[in-house]
Amino acid sequence: MELPQLLRVWRVDAGIKLRREKAIPQKEVAELMGVSERWYRSLESGDSISLSSDILGRLSEALVLGPDERMVLYSRALDGAGVALADDEGAAEDQLALLRLVTSQTQFPAYLTDGGWNILGYNTLMAAWFPWVREPGANLMHWALTEQEARKQMLNWRQHAEIYLAMLRFALATGSDSASLDRLLQRILQDPECRQLWAQGPKVIAFRQGHRYRLSLPHISTEQITVTSQVLLPAYQHGMRCVMLLPQHPALPPRVRIPAQQNGSSAE
The missing domain is CATH 3.30.450.180 (Beta-Lactamase)
Incomplete structure (x- = not known):
């Protein structure tokens, strides 16, 4: 899925996470990000827009994205930059x-x-x-x-x-x-x-x-x-x-004896 598609489905998913009956609207996402509704609508439409780390962070918060979803967002927004490592001779x-x-x-x-x-x-x-x-x-x-x-x-x-x-x-x-x-x-x-x-x-x-x-x-x-x-x-x-x-290892007995301390005391 391309970024515009992901944004649309993530708005739906955000609505579910926030216990709403439908997707959160574009206007609300824009307000939470501190950008204009027109700017966000253009982003979701697939227009070429420069996305800084700060903007991506605010977008993640607005869409209530988890850590894995954020990784996908950054990868899509940055065309995979920083994701793949170059092959090494060894x-x-x-x-x-x-x-x-x-x-x-x-x-x-x-x-x-x-x-x-x-x-x-x-x-x-x-x-x-x-x-x-x-x-x-x-x-x-x-x-x-x-x-x-x-x-x-x-x-x-x-x-x-x-x-x-x-x-x-x-x-x-x-x-x-x-x-x-x-x-x-x-x-x-x-x-x-x-x-x-x-x-x-x-x-x-x-x-x-x-x-x-x-x-x-x-x-x-x-x-x-x-x-x-x-x-x-x-x-x-x-x-x-x-x-x-x-x-899974067998559980320890409910009472485990701890070796005596140097002062001679012991505990269970």
């Missing part, structure tokens, strides 16, 4: 280092993807939990959104699907390989349920950092597994993601 060597980081993990599943969610590497536990990663051309987004296996293994699948689609929308708005991402989206939208979820709104999410969710993996455990996803973003490998799934 990119291949850096990628090998990331692969070693992922494959050396032995305590929890870990995997590496590129900006289009293509699986670049994984460790033994990831392959045991999710054998599909071994398949040629394995793609996390495509598997999670279109495969029936994913809908059984990821409990509350619709919630997962909404998050993945919001991440894909963010990547389309800020990523450099838009053609590849668009092809991925078109494959996903062949699924009727995904098509319905995609049409629901303009929500964007950058990363699912710290997201806690439950999995049903009968080939691994007879009980549901709760994991927290941790996403590492390599500074000089733009778009790549190192993801680790940390299983």
Whole structure:
């Protein structure tokens, strides 16, 4: 979506956030920003207008944008400036280092993807939990959104699907390989349920950092597994993601003995 389209849907979304029955009007956005209604109307119409950081900040506040939406706004307003990093001569060597980081993990599943969610590497536990990663051309987004296996293994699948689609929308708005991402989206939208979820709104999410969710993996455990996803973003490998799934550890007993202090006292 281009900036004018985003602004229009964000006005609708702002109305929902503010518990109104309709989108906030252009006039109100302009007043909150301290600009004329004509100026804002021109911006939303797609006219060429210079946007400073200050203006973008005021626009973000007026439209009640979250942090991920703000990143999309800045990327669109600045034509992606400051988003993509130039390739480094040592990119291949850096990628090998990331692969070693992922494959050396032995305590929890870990995997590496590129900006289009293509699986670049994984460790033994990831392959045991999710054998599909071994398949040629394995793609996390495509598997999670279109495969029936994913809908059984990821409990509350619709919630997962909404998050993945919001991440894909963010990547389309800020990523450099838009053609590849668009092809991925078109494959996903062949699924009727995904098509319905995609049409629901303009929500964007950058990363699912710290997201806690439950999995049903009968080939691994007879009980549901709760994991927290941790996403590492390599500074000089733009778009790549190192993801680790940390299983929930058993809770500590309600009373834990603390070692005696130097003065001989103890506590529980």
